[in-house]
Structures are given as structure tokens and as C-alpha cells.
Amino acid sequence: MADSSDIEAAEGHARTVTIQDVARMAGVSTATVSRALAMPDRVAAATREAVFSAIRETGYTPNAAARSLRAKSTKMVLVLLPGIGNSFFTPVLNALEEVFTEAGYGVLIGYTRQSRRRETHYARVIRAGQVDGVLVVTGNVPRDEEFASVPDTVPKSLMFSEIPGNEHVSVFDVDNRQASAAAVRYLISQGHRRIAHIPGAEGGLEAQERLGGYCDALVEAGLPVDEALIWRGATNFDFASGDRAAAQFFKLSERPTAVFAAADEIALGFMRALKNQGVGIPSDVSVIGFDDTDYAIHYDPALTTMRQPRTEMGRLAAADLLRRMAARNEAVPTSKVRLPCELVVRESVRRLD
Amino acid sequence: MADSSDIEAAEGHARTVTIQDVARMAGVSTATVSRALAMPDRVAAATREAVFSAIRETGYTPNAAARSLRAKSTKMVLVLLPGIGNSFFTPVLNALEEVFTEAGYGVLIGYTRQSRRRETHYARVIRAGQVDGVLVVTGNVPRDEEFASVPDTVPKSLMFSEIPGNEHVSVFDVDNRQASAAAVRYLISQGHRRIAHIPGAEGGLEAQERLGGYCDALVEAGLPVDEALIWRGATNFDFASGDRAAAQFFKLSERPTAVFAAADEIALGFMRALKNQGVGIPSDVSVIGFDDTDYAIHYDPALTTMRQPRTEMGRLAAADLLRRMAARNEAVPTSKVRLPCELVVRESVRRLD
DNA sequence: ACGCTGGATGTAATCGATTACAACAATACG
């Protein structure tokens, strides 16, 4: 041990140790070293020991690039995120990293930031064979064109969104429309009749679906859909959008008794703005959110919200991608999984009598 | 265009296109194709056009593994994070991704989760030459042993923490002790004399330093350091730790008028627990946090806190690592940068008269 | 004793790019 490091030091500039070095030291061919590592039961016990001992002595680690080149597999996945500062994705990334690392895959992250250049960049990363699979975790699906330029041989999955009619990608999402309707139905069940909605960013599919669910529930209960109660203008699922919505709230002569926000952060921003003006929550206005991010439970009042099973979705999506990456050429069918949301009742909704 | 895709389709299973294919189609050698890409001005204009046209036609993208193998550089960096659900690191990761991607580097993330196995795993990733540089973004520095097994030829940086006496890594942090003292001094300046502290997780260096700063400020003002006012037991920089601290608060007969929490999330958890019991903030108890995470400003009351310049630190650390990765062999000196924190006064601290 | 079988190992091709060096043509210059 001590000697070997001395030798290394004495030799001057430390070259990284290759399989050749190990083979030489163990007195075998490189093929044997490779086999000792990959299929230990196919080399004689004595040889195996010699090889392992040489590996230990040199601190050899197989070069990833060489391995990838030959094996045509990098053991890496690309996770694409929108990249806004939003904490919604933290548990998702956590779950993904957990499952992928456990399976020996590395996680390359990419924030698209709704920028065309960045999408092109990551499309190139995929085409360069730098990853074995791709997981798109975003509402803003990369434009078809770019997505199409990457070969279908690379397994792709989508989370929290849907690309209509693409059979080559797995999809893991929730029924946003249904879940939103359920949230609004809950408000109605608590006696609310005048219910407002703060949609998410205009372009997003989720935002549209949640708005749709809001309308569904109203119509179903025989309540009017009033455009004055739909406070558009959100640029994102963020605090600022909730803040802007509050401005619209205060302009109203006839105020709603309850508000359904398309995301927790919007709800929090909205609540904060109302409280600042002395409006009590839920005493004066009830608020319900969507997502159940980590802050929902710690706010004051704790936010009643529709939970998306983010961690579970992450785990499932990762497992599915692993399965499809493992099956090299054979066509493994993609999955379309829609998980249930769950209403989490806390303190921000008051029952009207 | 249309024809080429038809041909591909007709040829059956689409093999990924290599430099050989491009060379053949353009009627040149692979060397010329490579040159046309890497140094366009060293090939004749006509040839260059032929090559580019062939590249466009085939949709060729150079294989990353082959390039890495030959060039001994992967254009990737490993970012190690503790991996607790904490949102503190979101803007840091954002800044890192931004700078690295802009420079053509990919970001591989690794959550150490304080697990020995994972640290070993990522040490192997580095030794396998899978990344050109490493950025450790965590208070819990990987154990020396593992860190030492990776060659010093791979540039390494540390953020938010320090490894005493390691000249081979760059360090980007803040003076936790000084900043904490400043925070407590502010409380004193507002008339507080009985000030409690909620430290972070026992093991962490930051937690120790912040506790040290707290003591410094007290001593300096001639105030006693009372162990009953140091509410240990935090397991992390999280809500739950603040919640547990609240239990200790309520057990006290003589309560403090102000509390310095070692992190915003701890402060938020603490405030929430107090408010639940009808204790007003800041009317009954003042609270000051540390970090200035995104939620500090949106909480009610908005949290007065000591801001760490997370985004700036991320940018600087990334830029430094890029610089050192660019200088292949030459020994570029490492940086030791200590950025200033800034007191952000909001609503959670009351002036005592 | 001979050939056969199968286990263990070595030889060398291969993955796809980069690049040192060689080869060659065209031009410039004496």
C-alpha cells in the first residue's frame, strides 16, 4: 500500500491507471481483467484474486467513456426541468435521483427555461448518445420539432403533462381537470356559491385543464361561470401571480367567498396579499390550492389543497424508464399512467352556514 | 429532405449516423469532416459546404463517448448536494446549471444523503473520468478518505463549507460566525436582552459557527450565555426542527423576547408552532432567520433574516471551476472566496422600548 | 494411447471520434 503510493509519487506526473496497467501487474491479458470484473465466475479463482489484488493496489476504475463507446450505453439519463425557481420539482428530482442512482444510472439535469436554444442544446445531447433515456418533467413540453429530431430508439417519458398521440413516450400525470373539479366541489360542499379561480400561466396545458375542471364543477352545481371571477394574468406558478390576482380581488365590488388557485404558490402569494390588507383567511375568504408543496402545511393558515403524488410519480416514472432502457432493442410498450390526487383538508377553507 | 427520411425508413432499422457516413456522403475523409467541424477555416470553402450539407442531410451529431475517450474530457461536471428536501439549494443549482450549460458543460447531479455508500459511488464516478470537475454543495463535506481517493487532477470546489487546509479545492462560502453575530447584534440594537438560539444539526460546521457567532455577540454586549436558551436537537435545517424548538420554548418559565434561528426553515417552523399557541410574532416574540430563502419574504409575518448570496455564490463557483477545468495541466491556483451576508429587515423583529 | 470435451486464457477487432504525420497540388519566387 504505502509502497505503491510512493512509487506513484516518485514516477512524477500520475497517469490515470488503465486496464492495461492492471493486466500487466496481475500478469494476465486485458480480456481477463475485464472478465474478472464483469463475470467473476468465468475466471479461475487464483487468477481472479490476482486481478482483484492488482485492482486494489492501483485503485483502478474502468474509464466511463471507453466503456460507453464500446457498449453503446452511457448509464445516464437526462432529466429536463422547466427551471423556474419553483420548489414543486424538488421532491420529484429527489425521487428520480434516488431510483436512478440505485440502479446505477447517473442523472444529468437540464433546465429548459422555455428557451428554444436550450431545447436545441439538449436535443443535441440526446442525439450525441450522451444519455440512455430522457425524462421530461415539465408542463411546457419541448416543441415537437426538436423532440422529433431525436431517434425513437432513446426511451422518453413525460411527467405532469401529456403530448397528444405520441405512442413512443411514457406518460405519468394526474387528471388535472378531474382533480380541479373535485377541489371546487369541495368548496361548494362547504356552502360556497361565489367561487373565484386563479389560473396558471396561459400557455400551459395544466392551467387550461384546471380551469376546465373549475368550470365543470360550477356548471354541474348549476352555478354561473363568471369571467369577472377568473383572474388571469399569471405568468407562472409563483407567488407573484397570486399577488397580481389579489389586485383583481380588491377591485371587485361583489367579492367571492372562496378562491381556487391553480397552484399552492399562487395561493400563498394571494393569501399573503389579502392578509396584508386585513382580509382574514378563512374568516373572510376561503382559499384552496393545488399540488401540496412542502410549504402548504407550514403556512398560517395551513393550506387546504389538492395533493399531487409527486414522489410516487417520480418513482414510477423512473422505474418505467429503467425498464425500457434495459430492454435494448425489443420494443417495450410505453406506459400511460394517471395517478389519483387527494384532497388535503387543513385550515384555509371555512364552512359557510 | 423528404427523400432522405424516406430512405432511412426504407433501410429498416435506423443505425445512428457516424462520421464515416458523413465522410462517405461528402466524398471526403473522416479527418476532413472532423476538421470542418472543429476548425472550419482550415478546410476549403467548397469542401466545407459539402461536409455541412452532408451533416444536415444525415442529422449527424458527433458521438460523445468517442469524443470523450479521445479528448480525455467529458464536458461534464458533478454537482454533489446533500439531498434533503430543503429548498435552500434550488437557486444554487439554478445558477450552476445556467453558467455550466452556457459554457457547454453538462451537469450531473448527485445527492449524497449523508450515506457512505453514495459517497463511494460518486467517488467512483469521478475516478471513472465521467466528469471534468466536481462541485460539492453541502455542509456535510464528504469524508476525507473518499475525497482523497480521487486524483487532484480533477478540479474540485466547495460551496457553503470549508475543508480546513486543503489547497487543492476552491472554496466559496460566507463568514457564518460573523454574519450570525451581526444578526444577534441587530436584535440587541432593537432592545432585546434575552435572546435564544436554535442551532442547526449538531454535526455541521455551519451550525457550530452560527452558534459561535451568537455567543460572540452576547458576550460582546455583556449579556450572559444561557444554555437554557440554546435549543439543541435540530436534525436538519427544516421545519420540524423549529417545531421541536418551540416545545422547549413553552417549557421555559422565563421566556426570551427574541430568537435567532440558524436557518429560515427552522424559523418558519418555530413561528408556526408559536402562532398555533397564540403567541404573537413579533408582538410577543421576535424572530430572525438565516439564508433568506424564497419563502422568508412571503410568510406572515415576513421574516427578517440574514441573506446568503446564493445565486452569486453559485455563479462565482461555477466560473471558477470552469476556469480551472479549461487550464488542463497547468496548475491554476484555487480560490478562497468569502462573500458578505446582508441583513434583510422585514416584519418579524419588533423594537423593544 | 488417442481423440474429445470443456474450462481458462490470450489475440485482436471493434466502438467513433481526433490528430500527428505524410502526401500532394498549386502557387510564389529566385
Place this chain on the structure above:
DNA sequence: CGTATTGTTGTAATCGATTACATCCAGCGT
């Protein structure tokens, strides 16, 4: 007109692993 120079391109070695195929040898059956 011959030679030096410059510019352009091709040939082939190289990066470090994996793996198909060849080889060798021991043990076995007849």
C-alpha cells in the same frame, strides 16, 4: 524552369474498454 512554400486532404495511430474467436491444456472415456 526548378525549388520552396503554403494550403488542403488523406492515412493511420490512438484513446480504453469489451468480446468474438482462437488457442491451449487438463481430464475423461473407450
